[in-house]
Amino acid sequence: MSTATGPTLVVTAEDGERIVVTPVDEDTEVVVEYTHSVEQTLVRDVYVPEDGQLVMTRMEFSSFGAGLPAQADVTVRDGRFVYRPPRSEHETLRVETGTVADHDLVVGDERYDIATLADGGSIELTVRERWRTFT
DSSP states (O other): OEEEEEEEEEEEETTSOEEEEEEOOTTOOEEEEEEOTTTOOEEEEEEEEETTEEEEEEEEESSOOTTSOTTSOEEEETTEEEEOOSOEEESSEEEEOOTTTTOEEEETTEEEOHHHHTTTSEEEEEEEEEEEEOO
């Protein structure tokens, strides 16, 4: 007999290897952090798990540059720009990691160096249901 026990964030490398598997709930922030290639400043893309998907709640950045929302309505919090985009849901979130951007993944209080774990390749983040098997 099996029973669902809650959602789990699964990070999979290009070769199919699961490099991070960690429990999450709807209050857990899943943050992809990286260094902007031109501006050389920290960017944080913040998601929350919801109904088996990752929902982007905000982007935080320190300067405007290529690929950042220069025309968007932003607020300033702790010296950083905060952009709250229209709702976007991702069943699978693909991230191209790299040594310049030095991507990290922050899940709750845990930090993972996903650029190193993925050897600079791409990764996929998904939210799956955890199962516990009883016999």
